[in-house]
Amino acid sequence: MVDLQVTLVVVPRERFSYTRESLESIYAHTKFPFELVYVDGGSPAHIQRYLQQQAAEKNFQLIRTDHYLSPNQARNLGLAAVKSKYVVFVDNDVVVTPGWLTRLVECAEETDAAIVGPLVCIGQPEAGIVHLAGGEAHIELQQKEKNGKIKIKRRVHEKHYFVNRRLADVQNQLQRIQCEFAEFHCVLVRREIFTKVGVLDEKLLNTREHIDFSMTVAQAGGKIYCEPASIVTYVPGPPFELSDMPYFMLRWSDAWELASLKHFREKWDVTEDKYFQKRYERLGLRRHQAFLKPLVRRFTFGKRSRWLEQKIVPLERTLNRYISDRYQQELGVRG
Structure with a gap:
């Protein structure tokens, strides 16, 4: 058996009705060898049957709970089954493009990054609207003097690059960069970083989990990159079932x-x-x-x-x- 470098962990984001399109996209456009762990947190019966059928046909590991999971709960369940050098977390409403995984791995190998995020678009893939191409996330210290006393305030700084721009308009400005965060729509992580920072924080039920993880990794000395040669698209509803x-x-x-x-x-x-x-x-x-x-x-x-x-x-x-x-x-x- 080949010792695979990458395991994809697919988790629910906010709906189940895009499961088929997302999974088919992964298998259609991913040539780089991978294992797949699919975490199914309480999907409706028709989605559960589809995933069971696909797991049998494609020989991937399906982890099923009969109750809903928060995203970090689902990611930690999947992470526990990963033995490879890299884990790539992918939400179940993301579609990918040819070469996406190869370019993420190349970036990690060439930069020794702990985290690599692709260029993430939003909406229908053909629209080419940028959601994220790297960004900034850190704690800023603000010093103020009041009544002769110095007070330090800690504030969150967060900035997304190229948000809501047309990909065609900014393509020539995009390049691999070291940045301060990636989002969990799709992100490659060097598995060994979890031995330093622990698993994902499950008390962050639905927001700020990407900022929390990125800042935690940065504190531990891990580098974060955005690789815009890798392109994926987050496809939110509507429609919904x-x-x-x-x-x-x-x-x-x-x-x-x-x-x-x-x-x-x-x-x-x-x-x-x-x-x-x-x-x-x-x-x-x-x-x-x-x-x-x-x-x-x-x-x-x-x-x-x-x-x-x-x-x-x-x-x-x-x-x-x-x-x-x-x-x-x-x-x-x-x-």
Whole structure:
């Protein structure tokens, strides 16, 4: 048997209905040898059957739980099964392009990077809209004097490069760079770094996990690169299937987001400033854009009704609390 260098760990991001397209893309466009571990966290029955069939046909390892998983929970489950030099975490709504994995590995080998992220686009692949091409993420120290006393504030600095630009417009500006973070849509990690930093933080349920991991690796001396010659695309909904709704609602629940932000803030001892206030103000926005606004348009003949949306938001938040509370209760019963 060949000692493979790379294991792909595919995990749920926010829905299950794009599973087939994403998995077919990986097998169609990946020539570099790899093993695959697929973590299925409570997918609906038709997706579960599809994955079982594909696992048997393609001989990959399928790890199934009958309950939903947060992304870092799923990644840690997959990571535990990895023995190769590199692990590549891939969300289940990502499609890849030819040569993507080869170029990630080449970058890691040539730079000795601990983390390598590809150029990530967003939307339909043919649109070529950049979501991320590297970025900055670190803690800034801000010194202020008040009443003769010096006070140090720790603030989060985060900046995405080339966000929402057309790939065709910035192609000649893109080059391999050392940067400060990569996102988990798709990221190659040198497995040995986990012996220094431990597994991924599962208290970060749905946000800031990429910043947390990148800063932790940087603290341990690991280098982070973006390799734009490797291109993948994150394909968010809509459309969604009805069976996507419970997981999407939990994944982007107010409870999970508030708990994640609180833990991140305390872990890194950072000031609760505009960086966090902006996120508090946007609580529920993903759910409202994915389900609430399309639902309203169905009853208003395709037109937007802000008045009706505002009336429904409190009901949606109540439903969202019920979903997250029920999940916690069921998790407690499972023990």
